[in-house]
Amino acid sequence: MAEGARHAKGSTGVGTETLYDISLTVNGVVREARVPARRLLSDCLRHDLGLTGTHVGCEHGVCGCCTVLLDGEPVRSCLTFAVSVDGHEITTIEGLAAPDGTLSAVQRAFAESHALQCGFCTPGFLCTVTALLNENPAPSDEEILEGISGNLCRCTGYQNIIKAVRRAAELSAEQERDGTGEAAPAATGAAGAPRASGATGGATGE
DSSP states (O other), X not given: OOTTOEEEOOOOSSSOOOEEEEEEEETTEEEEEEEETTOBHHHIIIIISOOTTSOOSSSSSSSOTTEEEETTEEEEGGGSBGGGGTTOEEEXXXXXXXXXXXXXXXXXXXXXXXXXXXXXXXHHHHHHHHHHHHHOSXXXXXHHHHHTTTOOOSSSOSHHHHHHHHHHHHHHHXXXXXXXXXXXXXXXXXXXXXXXXXXXXXXXXX
16 A cells, blocks of 8 residues: 555445545646555556556556556556555656647657557557657667567567667657757658557557
């Protein structure tokens, strides 16, 4: 149980279950919820807070689909109790873009590199790669492979995901050089326009 979690009386279903008031800063906004001690963070985000961009796959912490950022570090939300993160900062797929909707470098790179197909694993990959590049802005191919090894994709064969991580590092470096905080516009030739909607977690799995 997280220190500071506040008791509240309540009932769910048959019988009485103790609920806890928790306060989380989710994507820069303070959000409050009343949850039982057994509520998983993934369920709290999806069902209590309505943030369905966080997907739930294996529910055993293996596939990485449910990955979110806890104080900037990637965690499996399907293995994390909501009460244990009371008072902490959470970033989900919904919080990666700028407030005006401008895609992050990682989102842009995944769209440009066609690094997604069904999109179910994409939110977890985007959060994982965001944390990876924050820690290591210019990873080697070996470091990229190690960094994404905890996320599974059944569609792409990973090659375009690896390309997307390289591209995200380039876009981030461009932003640093320009000092604008925004990457240059993407080229949209005959090969196809960037699939921005998919890269922002368009497949919700609801």
